[in-house]
Amino acid sequence: MTKYIPIIGLEIHVQLDTKSKLFCGCDNESFNVAPNINICPVCSGQPGVLPVMNKQALDFCILAGLALNGKIASETKWDRKSYFYPDLPKGYQISQYDKPIIEGGEVEIFFENDEKKNIRLIRAHLEEDAGKSIHDRSSEFTYLDYNRCGTPLLEIVTEPDITSSLEAELFAKQIRRIMRYIGVSRVNMEMGHMRFDINVNIKVEGSEIKYTPIAEVKNLNSFRSLVKAIDYEVKRQIEEFEKNAVEKNDGNKKTFLWNDQKEMTIEMRSKEEAADYRYFADPDVMPVEIDQAWIDKAKEKLPVLPGDRFVRYRSLGVSYQTALSILENMRISDYLDVCLQKIGDNENARKELVNWFGREIMAYLNKMTESEKAVIDLEERLSSDDFVEIVRMVDLREITRNLGKEWLDKIWEDGEKLADLKQQMTENKIDLDQIVVDVLNNNQNFVEQYKAGNEKVLNVLIGKMMKETKGMVGVEEVVKILKSKL
Ligand code: ZN
Ligand code: MN
Secondary structure: OOEEEEEEEEEEEEEOOOOEOOOOOOEOOOOOOOOOOOOOOOOOOOOOOOOOOOHHHHHHHHHHHHHOOOEEOOEEOOEEEEOOOOOOOOOEEEEOOOOOOEEOOEEEEEOOOOOEEEEEEEEEEEEEOOOEEEOOOOOOOOEEEOOOOOOEEEEEEEOOOEOOHHHHHHHHHHHHHHHHHOOOOOOOOOOOOEEEEEEEEEEEEOOOEEEOOOEEEEEEOOHHHHHHHHHHHHHHHHHHHHHHOOOOOOOOOEEEEEEOOOOEEEEEEEOOOHHHHOOEEOOOOOOEEOOHHHHHHHHOOOOOOHHHHHHHHHHOOOOHHHHHHHHOOHHHHHHHHHHHHHHOOOHHHHHHHHHHHHHHHHHHHHOOOHHHHHHOOHHHHOOHHHHHHHHHHHHOOOOOHHHHHHHHHHHHHHOOOHHHHHHHHHHOOOOHHHHHHHHHHHOHHHHHHHHOOOOOHHHHHHHHHHHHHOOOOOHHHHHHHHHHHO
């Protein structure tokens, strides 16, 4: 039996959310502004200008390097990567060739069956983006918008450790979370803040081991197209290998573009080798030395990362999907962590809390739009103190689950105060002794059955008591008083 194992490597471009561009003072905003507004002689490639490195972009890279478990280079430099394209007015891109700012690194991905896998990184480097060619405005002309020229990009390059579109998707989404948590990018997919290139080929395990030619697919802009392009290439390469048995060699790597409408890859050109780009050190951009003090300063800004949070939530019994949706938004995850801190170390109470959070709070949040969620002040909507207190009362059976839920609704939907709700409960303090007498008197038939030895009817009586006490008395107390009176 022949086995086909996909070998996939990713290059992820992340747009850094710096105030100004990488080498000039232009506003680093290219979306939702008029074309060619945020440009100057430096980023539009006029002769005789001098680029000046943006310190914030370096800070962001160092922070990202730490979050990706990479090694921050003590010395890093920039190189010119020469190629011609109308949206690259200088005729070269300032990128990093042999001394990237981040070397190595690794990111863990988690599967639904509790397995996990480490995806190793080769490197990550800091480079400038090109402008945008707009082809769909006119059938005659291509329009050029240079606003994006010189926007800083972090390019993250993985080892070919990925073997399926699912792994690629989990990895890419984890990278997006990490970038969001450390605050270096808005990682808005619609705005093109995160773009993927993939390298795919197949290891064919038959009587001997062979490899299909590598295909590079460029400029995938969504998780959906990332998954589709991988699935398409894997299928295409297996089919082609079965027909012509062509193996990978030094000269047959090809570059493809993904066509989102046709859902297929289209061959663009045979792949340029590094030599075609004529890399050389950019004489206008100084190399940068990064000392330990600089790295230590970045370390202080590092939040608890999504991977660690995910493992912790799962260990407390949160379902896979719920854990992922909590992690999608750091404000939500931060709020949960504050609540967990407040409830203390009791394992049961902690589990009760994440349970309530996963079920009730996430249900409230899921009714909101992404943009509402992005700015929500959870502490104001439902203070962590109140939430923890309600969970604690339920856990200690001071109130029923139903009443706890009712209180949450009243606080969340109607803005009521927990203190008032507790006050009302005390005022309405019911006369338990009277209720039990009434319930027993009104249900003589069940009382007799119980006394005759049918213990099951106790549940009926408990139900009647719960109804009469409107959930304000815990079930244990109800059972205790019923048994004492029976
Ligand atoms: Zn500029
Ligand atoms: Mn690049």
